[in-house]
Amino acid sequence: xxxxxxxxxxxxxxxxxxxxxxxxxxxxxxxxxxxxxxxxxxxxxxxxxxxxxxxxxxxxxxxxxxxxxxxxxxxxxxxxxxxxxxxxxxxxxxxxxxx
Amino acid sequence: xxxxxxxxxxxxxxxxxxxxxxxxxxxxxxxxxxxxxxxxxxxxxxxxxxxxxxxxxxxxxxxxxxxxxxxxxxxxxxxxxxxxxxxxxxxxxxxxxxxxxxxxxxxxxxxxxxxxxxxxxxxxxxxxxxxxxxxxxxx
Numbered sequence: 001x002x003x004x005x006x007x008x009x010x011x012x013x014x015x016x017x018x019x020x021x022x023x024x025x026x027x028x029x030x031x032x033x034x035x036x037x038x039x040x041x042x043x044x045x046x047x048x049x050x051x052x053x054x055x056x057x058x059x060x061x062x063x064x065x066x067x068x069x070x071x072x073x074x075x076x077x078x079x080x081x082x083x084x085x086x087x088x089x090x091x092x093x094x095x096x097x098x099x
Numbered sequence: 100x101x102x103x104x105x106x107x108x109x110x111x112x113x114x115x116x117x118x119x120x121x122x123x124x125x126x127x128x129x130x131x132x133x134x135x136x137x138x139x140x141x142x143x144x145x146x147x148x149x150x151x152x153x154x155x156x157x158x159x160x161x162x163x164x165x166x167x168x169x170x171x172x173x174x175x176x177x178x179x180x181x182x183x184x185x186x187x188x189x190x191x192x193x194x195x196x197x198x199x200x201x202x203x204x205x206x207x208x209x210x211x212x213x214x215x216x217x218x219x220x221x222x223x224x225x226x227x228x229x230x231x232x233x234x235x236x237x238x
Contacts, residue, residue, distance in 0.1 A: 049193070091189060
């Protein structure tokens with residue numbers, strides 16, 4: 001009985017340490033640091049559809065719009081960004097879909 | 100409808116067109132706008148660049164950007180003309196005055212806030228310092 005109890009306690013102790021360490025990438029997800037909106041820091045008021053370089057950094061290989069959970073943009077700026085990307089696609093600055 | 104609106108018109112000309120033809124097409128577009136009572140505030144030749152996807156079997160295009168002020172009637176006329184012109188691969192009009200007004204508003208608000216902060220900072224420097232520290236921590 002006593003050995004069994006000791007085992008349980010050590011298992012509990014291990015779990016606690018695991019959680020505290022956070023283990024980036026593999027540990028519990030909720031430990032991820034919240035990103036702050038890049039556009040808010042730079043005080044961007046309008047995202048231009050002609051700024052192809054900027055828009056490209058938010059459209060990975062497939063040409064999709066980078067989702068907010070990854071881009072870290074706030075709601076207002078993500079909206080602006082999405083609008084600009086869609087306009088850029090229309091005028092062939094960006095692809096609709098890349099192979 | 101009386102108020103002035105600002106538009107950005109961007110269009111792509113066939114890459115096989117020579118400089119003279121590009122100039123001719125741009126000038127005719129400007130003429131349509133002015134004839135209809137609009138005014139051109141900016142003309143930018145963006146030059147030849149690669150298209151992100153093929154448009155009528157073309158891989159390149161010559162981009163021209165116009166900034167126009169007017170009521171909106173001249174946009175309709177210009178788009179009608181561009182639609183039938185097969186040297187123009189694609190065109191797009193974006194109304195920018197509303198977005199610019201909004202951007203200006205945000206800018207003004209920020210300026211006001213900054214001003215308030217410096218004013219209160221003079222009266223009680225100690226407090227604002229601790230406040231900004233707390234803000235930095237929260238962020």
